[in-house]
Amino acid sequence: MARILVVDDSALSRKSLKEILEHAGHEIVGEAGDGQDALEKYKSLKPDLVTMDITMPRVSGIEGLKSIVAADEEARVVMISALGQGAKILEALQNGARHYLTKPFEADKVLDAVAEVLAA
Amino acid sequence: MFSHFFGHYLLENKHITADQLREVLALQDSVRVKIGILAIDAGYMTAEQVETAHRLQTTFDMRFGEIAIGKGYLTEDQLTDLLSRQSKRHLLVSQALADKGIMSFEDIERVLAAYRRDSGFSDAEYEALKENDMDAVAASLARMPELGDPEVYADYFALFTRNLVRFIEPGIVIRRAEKVVATPFGHLVHQEMDGRFKIFTGFSGSGPAMAEFAARYAKMPMDGFDDLARDALGEFMNVQNGLFLSKLSNDWVELELLPPECQSDGIIRAVGVAYAIPFSLPFGEFTFFIGLGSPIFN
Numbered sequence: 024m025a026r027i028l029v030v031d032d033s034a035l036s037r038k039s040l041k042e043i044l045e046h047a048g049h050e051i052v053g054e055a056g057d058g059q060d061a062l063e064k065y066k067s068l069k070p071d072l073v074t075m076d077i078t079m080p081r082v083s084g085i086e087g088l089k090s091i092v093a094a095d096e097e098a099r100v101v102m103i104s105a106l107g108q109g110a111k112i113l114e115a116l117q118n119g120a121r122h123y124l125t126k127p128f129e130a131d132k133v134l135d136a137v138a139e140v141l142a143a
Numbered sequence: 144m145f146s147h148f149f150g151h152y153l154l155e156n157k158h159i160t161a162d163q164l165r166e167v168l169a170l171q172d173s174v175r176v177k178i179g180i181l182a183i184d185a186g187y188m189t190a191e192q193v194e195t196a197h198r199l200q201t202t203f204d205m206r207f208g209e210i211a212i213g214k215g216y217l218t219e220d221q222l223t224d225l226l227s228r229q230s231k232r233h234l235l236v237s238q239a240l241a242d243k244g245i246m247s248f249e250d251i252e253r254v255l256a257a258y259r260r261d262s263g264f265s266d267a268e269y270e271a272l273k274e275n276d277m278d279a280v281a282a283s284l285a286r287m288p289e290l291g292d293p294e295v296y297a298d299y300f301a302l303f304t305r306n307l308v309r310f311i312e313p314g315i316v317i318r319r320a321e322k323v324v325a326t327p328f329g330h331l332v333h334q335e336m337d338g339r340f341k342i343f344t345g346f347s348g349s350g351p352a353m354a355e356f357a358a359r360y361a362k363m364p365m366d367g368f369d370d371l372a373r374d375a376l377g378e379f380m381n382v383q384n385g386l387f388l389s390k391l392s393n394d395w396v397e398l399e400l401l402p403p404e405c406q407s408d409g410i411i412r413a414v415g416v417a418y419a420i421p422f423s424l425p426f427g428e429f430t431f432f433i434g435l436g437s438p439i440f441n
Contacts, residue, residue, distance in 0.1 A: 032402060035361060035374035078381070080402045105381040106202065107388025110397045126381055127201045 024048040025141055028068060030061040030087060031076040031103065036126065040074055040103075043130045044137070058087025065091050065098070072140060075120075077104040077111050085115055092119035099140050144275045144315065146236035151316040151423060152258045163245050168314065168425070170239040177313075178207050181225045182217065192216045200309050204302055204386045263319075277304050277315075284317045287418040287433070291340075296433055299344070299387055300420060303431060306383050307424070311359045316423040323417040323434065329353075330368055331406045332376040334384055335437060338398035343417065344384065344433045352427025377403035409440045 027049050031037045041051050053068045055061040058075075059082040065073060073091065077084040084102060091098045102115040102123040112123045121140040124133055150168060153159045159167070179197065182188040188196075188211065196210045203210065208226070211217040217225075237255070240246045246254070259269055264283065271279035278301045285300035287293050300320075307315055330353045333345025348356065350368040357372035358365040360379045365372045380403045388398055411417075417434025432438075 033374040033377055035371060035378055078400050078402050080404075105388075105400050106385030107390075107392055107398075108385070108400055109392055111399060125202070126378070126385070129198070 024050065025071040025137065026050050026052045026068070027137070028053045028055065028061065028064055028070040028073045030055040030058070030073060030079075030084065032056045032079040033076070036076065036103075036128075039128055040133065043128060043133050046130075047134050047137075049137070058082030058084060058090065061087040062090045062094065066094060072099045072101065072137060074101050074103055074124075074137075077102055077108060077115065085111065085118065088115055088120055089118050099143075101136055101140055144277060144280070144313070145272050146239075147314045147316050147423075148262070148272060148280075149236055149255070149258055152261070153254065156254075156257075158250075158254055159240075159245055163243070166243060167236060167239040167245065170243065178222075178225050181228055182211070182221075185221070185225065187221045187225070188216050197309075201382060202386075204305065204390065277301070277308065281317060284319050285418075285420055287320050287416075289322065289416045290418065290433075290435065295391075296418075298390075299433060300431065302387055302390075303383060304422075306379070306386070307422075310379065310382075311356060312424045312426070314425050318421040320418045320420045323411060323413045323419050323432065323438075325410050325412050326419050326430065326432075327410050328406070328430065329408065331409070331411065331432075332373065332380060332403060333406070333432065333438075334377075334380040334403040335401045336384060336388065336398040337401055339396065340398075341436055342398070342433070343436065343438055344431075345380070346429050346431045347411075348427050348429040352424075352429065355426045356424070356429075373405045376405070406440050412439045412441070414439060 027044055029037050029040050029051055037054050045051060052070050053064045055064045057079045061075060075084045075087055088100050091100060100120050102112060102120045103126060104112055104123060105126050115123065122136045124136055150164050154161060154164050179193040183190055183193060196207055199210050208222045212219060212222060237251050240251055241248060264272060268283045281301040281304045282297045285297045287296050290296045304315060328347035329349045331345055331347040333343060336342045353376060354365045354368045354372045357375035361375035384400055388400065391398065411432065413434050415434060415436035417432060417438060420431040422429050422431060
């Protein structure tokens with residue numbers, strides 16, 4: 024089971040992801056509300072995996088992804104986006120994201136994506 | 144849908160009291176049955192299949208029946224049968240008014256004729272209202288001619304009303320679109336979509352009404368219009384706009400979704416062209432906004 028950092032500006036989305044991941048036995052080691060906060064928590068918590076919302080105020084998920092990958096090129100980041108954000112998902116994958124999920128979450132898809140990234 | 148539109152008219156014109164309207168709607172709500180329940184009742188679908196179809200409606204803008212047929216849960220003939228069971232529902236409100244002794248048949252006939260005249264609906268639109276064709280009614284009320292591509296924006300509003308029915312409450316009453324000059328709001332949740340052009344959308348309401356909206360969307364109780372409620376309303380906007388942008392990207396238009404935001408106790412002014420569409424749900428009054436560019440708040 025993995026140690027996971029959940030990054031989303033919405034407490035409701037963080038709660039929903041936490042419930043899905045913890046129910047499957049993963050440990051949520053920290054939560055962050057924007058890309059800057061995510062980088063700081065990534066450095067101090069050293070999680071196995073990060074779920075990163077794309078659309079966040081202040082420092083976006085794409086910026087957060089870039090800074091985490093710059094700090095650790097082995098970082099495993101799963102991007103989260105609303106529907107209809109194909110261009111942003113592509114940009115994230117080009118910048119080192121390992122997988123992506125769309126909101127609203129489906130538990131099976133979340134756990135499949137996490138398992139796939141951890142196994143790679 | 145007809146009963147809510149007509150009921151609202153009866154209330155506004157003081158033909159009945161708010162208590163009587165609640166009583167009438169409760170009576171007809173007690174027999175209002177959605178397709179999913181009808182399908183289970185008829186033995187056409189299992190509860191699990193109905194749940195799956197409902198869940199898929201959060202990621203695909205499709206009617207329940209379309210999904211059920213696509214997944215092989217229902218045949219075309221079974222869907223036609225279920226829809227026919229739902230028809231004539233517009234008569235329920237009249238029946239409830241008569242059964243409760245609130246109005247005589249003569250009164251009902253007279254007021255229905257007055258409603259038809261005052262509503263300004265064409266024959267086709269009035270039929271659409273009676274048939275619960277929300278898309279046709281929303282398109283008729285959401286005429287926004289000064290926006291660059293009015294059909295796109297009317298489609299956006301039709302999607303918004305479908306999402307209200309799916310996730311929040313089917314008893315919607317919509318009023319006609321009006322241009323925004325300076326419209327005050329209590330609490331507003333809004334989101335911009337940016338790219339080749341910029342679209343602004345959102346909706347406003349009182350604190351208790353927005354909190355109830357959030358509670359219904361998140362399926363959890365809310366302690367008023369707090370951060371959790373704001374998050375839930377932001378997620379509703381993400382789903383609404385994500386579904387809209389998915390359709391738009393099929394036409395090779397890619398817009399970036401900016402984070403949803405909340406404002407309280409202000410006035411919204413359009414920089415470009417913007418429209419407001421007031422709508423009512425049983426738990427409060429709301430105003431939907433859509434426009435080009437970014438609005439100004441003060």
